[in-house]
Amino acid sequence: MKKVLLLLVAVISIQKLASQSSKFNAPIVSKDVVFEEKKGFVAVEAEYFYKQTKSEIREWFRTSKNETPSIGRDDDEQHCYGASNNAYLEILPDERVTHADELKPNDNFSNVPGKMAVVHYKVKFNTTGRYYVWVRAFSTGGEDNGIHVGVDNTWPEHGKRMQWCKGKNRWTWESKQRTKKVHCGVAKEVYLDITSPGIHDIQFSMREDGFEFDKFVLTTDANYVPLKTGRKSVVATGVLPAPFPKVKKPAPKIPYIKTVTASVAENKVIYAQEFLTDGTTNFYKNGKNWLVLNPKKSKDAETSIVFKYKTGNYDVVFVGAGESNGVSIFSFLVDKKEVGNFKLPATNKILEQGENFNALWQNIKIKKGDKIKIKAKATSAGHKYARARWEGIVFVPVGKGKHVKNIPLSK
Ligand SMILES: [Ca+2]
Ligand SMILES: [Ca+2]
Ligand SMILES: [Ca+2]
Ligand SMILES: [Ca+2]
Numbered sequence: 460m461k462k463v464l465l466l467l468v469a470v471i472s473i474q475k476l477a478s479q480s481s482k483f484n485a486p487i488v489s490k491d492v493v494f495e496e497k498k499g500f501v502a503v504e505a506e507y508f509y510k511q512t513k514s515e516i517r518e519w520f521r522t523s524k525n526e527t528p529s530i531g532r533d534d535d536e537q538h539c540y541g542a543s544n545n546a547y548l549e550i551l552p553d554e555r556v557t558h559a560d561e562l563k564p565n566d567n568f569s570n571v572p573g574k575m576a577v578v579h580y581k582v583k584f585n586t587t588g589r590y591y592v593w594v595r596a597f598s599t600g601g602e603d604n605g606i607h608v609g610v611d612n613t614w615p616e617h618g619k620r621m622q623w624c625k626g627k628n629r630w631t632w633e634s635k636q637r638t639k640k641v642h643c644g645v646a647k648e649v650y651l652d653i654t655s656p657g658i659h660d661i662q663f664s665m666r667e668d669g670f671e672f673d674k675f676v677l678t679t680d681a682n683y684v685p686l687k688t689g690r691k692s693v694v695a696t697g698v699l700p701a702p703f704p705k706v707k708k709p710a711p712k713i714p715y716i717k718t719v720t721a722s723v724a725e726n727k728v729i730y731a732q733e734f735l736t737d738g739t740t741n742f743y744k745n746g747k748n749w750l751v752l753n754p755k756k757s758k759d760a761e762t763s764i765v766f767k768y769k770t771g772n773y774d775v776v777f778v779g780a781g782e783s784n785g786v787s788i789f790s791f792l793v794d795k796k797e798v799g800n801f802k803l804p805a806t807n808k809i810l811e812q813g814e815n816f817n818a819l820w821q822n823i824k825i826k827k828g829d830k831i832k833i834k835a836k837a838t839s840a841g842h843k844y845a846r847a848r849w850e851g852i853v854f855v856p857v858g859k860g861k862h863v864k865n866i867p868l869s870k
Contacts, residue, residue, distance in 0.1 A: 483521045483528045492697030493581045499679035502690040505672040506546045508578040517576040519548040523703040535599040543674045543688035545703040553669030555602045557783040572607030572614035576665035583695040590677040593634045603669035609662045632685045714748045716778045716850040722866045730851040734762040754844035763832040770826040774860025776853040777818040781806035785838045785845035792832040819864040
């Protein structure tokens with residue numbers, strides 16, 4: 460009896476979850492909400508669409524403080540902080556995250572506008588003319604940064620292939636059209652011509668899945684560039700819902716190597732960026748913690764440092780990162796002798812850390828003043844190369860290395 464009851468509870472909670480999740484694709488404004496153009500400007504929150512069409516394979520889902528869709532693959536985190544009205548839409552699932560994931564037209568990609576995942580907005584225009592289209596988007600990779608724009612079920616040439624290259628990992632206004640010659644897009648080439656006053660349907664459709672859409676602005680001013688969260692929306696008719704709840708600024712992430720080092724009190728660390736990067740090496744500093752090589756210059760790199768800790772035996776834990784662009788191989792040397800080498804596992808994530816990407820060499824004698832060296836080799840998984848990305852080396856009391864190597868990545 461107890462088991463049956465438990466099963467029933469489980470079934471009900473799964474159904475509840477599913478229904479909550481599927482709600483995030485439903486419009487939250489009614490059909491009588493019409494936005495209004497004034498003095499050549501229109502601003503509309505992406506989450507205020509009144510309908511979705513062509514949503515069989517991919518669909519737009521809303522994310523806000525209390526609403527997190529869970530629809531198949533979706534590798535990135537939520538980005539409510541900094542979004543206008545604290546909410547945005549994302550095309551899910553996102554099954555093409557990196558270049559290594561297969562490109563499937565009419566599935567995870569559509570170069571033809573209006574074919575997949577279309578969101579619709581009603582706008583009343585008082586002024587006719589050419590409207591430049593600006594969209595605020597959040598891109599975390601190279602396969603989530605394109606959409607199409609159209610009007611009244613037409614998809615004009617200049618609404619095709621809106622493209623974002625700059626402004627990764629933050630909300631970014633852009634208005635550029637991708638062309639064969641210029642993949643990052645050409646400015647002032649994305650526009651809609653509104654030829655009659657009155658209510659028109661403005662639509663956006665998928666080019667790449669995983670696209671995140673915060674807000675759009677249409678303007679007759681070719682030189683206008685929106686700032687921050689952009690202008691406020693004006694409605695001609697209908698009532699907008701209450702704003703979404705504010706979201707706290709996410710706490711800065713603790714670098715993984717710091718978590719690994721802190722796992723045993725006696726651990727000592729040498730961060731990758733403490734190693735030599737003076738032009739004699741192909742390694743360079745990337746961000747606050749990484750050392751990476753530049754595969755355009757060379758697929759190999761090495762760098763060294765003088766060991767500053769006490770002479771003794773250590774378990775050595777090397778902290779690296781997997782990359783979808785290719786696999787990296789590292790070797791660790793003490794006083795010109797190779798202690799061991801480590802080939803990182805392949806991953807389909809742009810960057811992945813955790814125990815599988817740490818190496819362990821046990822009971823290694825190192826003297827104070829020894830020259831310790833890291834050598835790296837980057838390989839390719841397609842047309843791009845890995846960057847041999849690593850965060851540093853942790854020197855662990857003998858016997859505790861295995862525990863330290865297996866410290867999980869905290870989420
Ligand atoms: Ca996401
Ligand atoms: Ca994608
Ligand atoms: Ca995304
Ligand atoms: Ca928004």
